[in-house]
Amino acid sequence: MGQIVQAAKITHVPTIWMSHTIEKYKGMRQPAIDGYAKIRAAALAAKVDTFVVFDTHWIVNQGFHLNSKPRHKGNFISHELPHMLSDMAYDYEGDAELSALIVEEVRNKGHRALGHNHPDMGVEYGTLLPMYFINEGAPIRLIPIATNQFSSIDECRQFGEGVAKGIERSGRRVSLLASGSLSHTFWPNNLSVAGVNMVNGEFNRQMDLRVLELWQTGKWAEFTEMLPDYAAKCDGECGMTDTAMLLGALGWDSYRGKGEIVTPYFGSSGTGQVIVNLPV
Ligand SMILES: [Fe+2]
Structure with missing residues (x-):
């Protein structure tokens, strides 16, 4: 029987790529790169077969979509932020078998x-971006999963339950990664360069910090209750659907883990970022 052996909320900001590839920015996002290294080490130690990534940059408008290709290979440039992220070669094995089981279980939920x-x-x-650091050269399969910008938090919770059921039916040891920010309010153009390392607004910053306290103390009933408001009021990246999917898979308000900060909270281009391990 398959199982979820790792779960985490992770950052993916392009400034990490700048920190890695551009001399002028070297070290700027080292804590995030170090955090990825810790997630990678934990995944290898847990003998993860497949990474399932809820990706807030694969944004869809209808239904739920999985990339079930047997191999993911190409060269990437971001159309959103081409000045920050380009020339990223990738090559990962996919997981059509687990993808099909997840599709089936999500359909069973209507x-x-x-x-x-x-x-x-x-x-x-x-x-x-996270896979580049977490899975480069590692023999771990990959299923990218889209996030639907028009779905409700509750639909995403149910989707996450379907993911967990699909994993259960597979023989796989799976790492679930919710790839998205906390608050997500970009700076206006005239402040975007100066604000590269800051969160846009004290309200967002305080909300994010409080949310991390809730996660670290395992107050999931409170967090899941406030998630729709938090997503709306703090401009959640794709509506914080990645977080809802992850928590849906982990049991929602009955999840009992206490979040462990892997990369401390930081601001990036106005958004609030973090890497948090959610013990399973
Ligand atoms: Fe993003």
């Missing part, structure tokens, strides 16, 4: 789920 194996289907940087 939702529309589709797996895609089209040769032109690429992967977005919400998946690729």
Whole structure:
């Protein structure tokens, strides 16, 4: 029987790539790169077969979509922030078998789920950037999962339950990664360069810090109750659907883990970022 052996909320900001590739920015996001290294080490220690990534940059408008290609291979440039993220080569094995089981279980819950194996289907940087550091050269399969910008938090909770059921039916040891920010209010153009390392607004910053306290103390009933408001009021990245999917898979308000900070909270281009391990 398959199982979830790792779960984490992770950052994917392009400034990490700048920190890695551009001399001028070297070290700027070292704590995030170090955090990825810790997630990688834990995944290898847990003998993870497959990374399932809820990607807030693969944004869809209808239903739920999985990239079920047997191999993810290409070269990436971000169309959103091409000056920050380009020339990223990738090559990961996919997991069509687990993807099909997840699709089936999500459909059993009455939702529309589709797996895609089209040769032109690429992967977005919400998946690729973390995978570059966490899965480069490691023999771990990958399923990128889209987030639906028009879905409700409750639909995403149910989707997450379907993911957990699919994993259970597989023989896989799975790492679930919710790839998205906490608050997500970019700076206006005239402040975007100066604000590269800051969170846009004290309200957002305080909300994010309080949320991290709730996670670290395992107050999941409180957090799941406030998640729809938090997502709306703090401009959640794709509505914080990645977080809802992850918690849905972990049991929602009955999840009992206490979040462990892997990379401390930081501001990036106005958004609030973190890496938190959610013990399973
Ligand atoms: Fe993002």
